[in-house]
Amino acid sequence: MxxxxxxxxxxxxxxxxxxxxxxxxxxxxxxxxxxxxxxxxxxNKWRKLAPNLRAALEAGRDRLVTFGGAYSNHLRATAAAGRLLGLETVGIVRGDELADRPLNDSLTRCAADGMRLHFVTRSDYRRKAEPEVLARLLAAAGAADAYPVPEGGxxxxxxxxxxxxxxxxxxxxxxxxxxxxxxxxxxxxxxxxxxxxxxxxxxxxxxxxxxxxxxxxxxxxxxxxxxxxxxxxxxxxxxxxxxxxxxxxxxxxxxxxxxxxxxxxxxxxxxxxxxxxxxxxxxxxxxxxxxxxxxxx
Structure with a gap:
């Protein structure tokens, strides 16, 4: 259903x-x-996410992982979708220096919706399409078994x-x-x-x-x-x-x-x-x- x-x-x-x-x-x-x-x-966030969310649920996944910058509307939408559907969400965020700063309004909303934020270096983020780098990022974020949604959806x-x-x-x-x-x-x-x-x-x-x-x-x-x-x-x-x-x-x-x-x-x-x-x-x-x-x- x-x-x-x-x-x-x-x-x-x-x-x-x-x-x-x-x-x-x-x-x-x-x-x-x-x-x-x-x-x-x-x-467009709903239109892009909905088919991916259906696929995640049909595959029996209970966790999503996705990517974005500190002001990403996509991260916010994925976090909200996870809350609405009862799915865990992990956001891999560009810029490890942000981990030591107060969260901005966008990331605060993500966290309030239950998204676990994992900050990575900008150089690693740029290389996330490389299979070895991606595997390392997902493992470090505790999201190796999560359903992946790409940056921007x-x-x-x-x-x-x-x-x-x-x-x-x-x-x-x-x-x-x-x-x-x-x-x-x-x-x-x-x-x-x-x-x-x-x-x-x-x-x-x-x-x-x-x-x-x-x-x-x-x-x-x-x-x-x-x-x-x-x-x-x-x-x-x-x-x-x-x-x-x-x-x-x-x-x-x-x-x-x-x-x-x-x-x-x-x-x-x-x-x-x-x-x-x-x-x-x-x-x-x-x-x-x-x-x-x-x-x-």
Whole structure:
């Protein structure tokens, strides 16, 4: 029997945002309120985690292990999911120096939901894809027998959940845009869209490394990459979890215009990028642009 928390949920709301910065360029802006899809696992976190959680339960596992940085929304979501499903959770956190500091708000929430935090060096964290390093990290964390969920939750199972998001948006927008961390949401979203629609990803990390990752994820999940997505680089504002004053001001202004709480690490960067691109004429007049609100503050 499927756990109640993992049953399919109703489609999240799609609302229009009347904004003269878009309207003046002949662009219609829609907001896919995927932050409302689940009360504790908003947006892409629920869509990516749910298929993995089903697999863990079907395999009889009672413990999850996953990876993330000190401000990882994925760690928070995994910890909350573990609490809801009665599963133990272990979070392997990038940065062993953090073990000697007070927990930030994000990691405090993880701990409050029962996640056991294990801090590792940044060099080991970068090498976690190497089998020997991974085995050593899992053993040191006491999680060698746990069900593994990758950083950001992005794997072929997760893409099947995100493809459902694309199917919900068939016919709702010419361009469907989403912020990208590990690229899994964009990879699945693009596979679910209708012919003629395209997906646009806004990376929240600098580096330009996502394109091959997304192609690899789509190949693993669907047999080949799709051709209906692109990335808009250069809107990371200095890197992950960097929220300079200009971005903070933009987010606060968007909140006041639309009555929408704007999450700063992903959603603010997405909305700011779309505003900048629209004002630069990147979208032809008559375009309907759908922005996916993947999380909340």
């Amino acid at each position: 499927t756990h109640p928390e993992l049953r399919p949920r109703p489609p999240s709301p799609l609302v229009e945002a009347a904004d003269e910065r878009f309207g003046a360029r002949g662009v219609r802006l829609l907001l896919k309120r995927d932050d409302l899809v689940h009360p504790e696992l908003p947006g 992005s794997n072929p199972l997760a893409l099947t959940g995100c493809a459902e998001l694309g199917r919900e948006l068939r016919g709702a927008g010419d361009v469907v845009a989403v912020a990208c961390g590990t690229g899994g949401t964009l990879a699945g979203l693009a596979a679910g869209l209708a012919p003629g629609q395209r997906a646009l990803g806004v990376p929240v990390l600098a580096g330009g490394f996502l394109e091959p990752e997304i192609r690899s994820l789509q190949t693993a999940a669907f047999g080949a990459p799709t051709a209906n997505w692109t990335l808009a680089e250069g809107h990371d504002h200095g890197g992950y979890a960097r929220v300079p004053a200009s971005l903070e001001a933009f987010a606060a202004d968007f909140e006041s215009r639309h009555g929408l709480p704007v999450e700063r690490i992903y959603v603010a960067k997405l909305l700011q990028a779309l505003t900048t691109l629209t004002q630069a004429g990147a979208f032809p007049r008559g375009t309907t642009l759908t922005a996916i609100v993947t999380g909340r503050p």
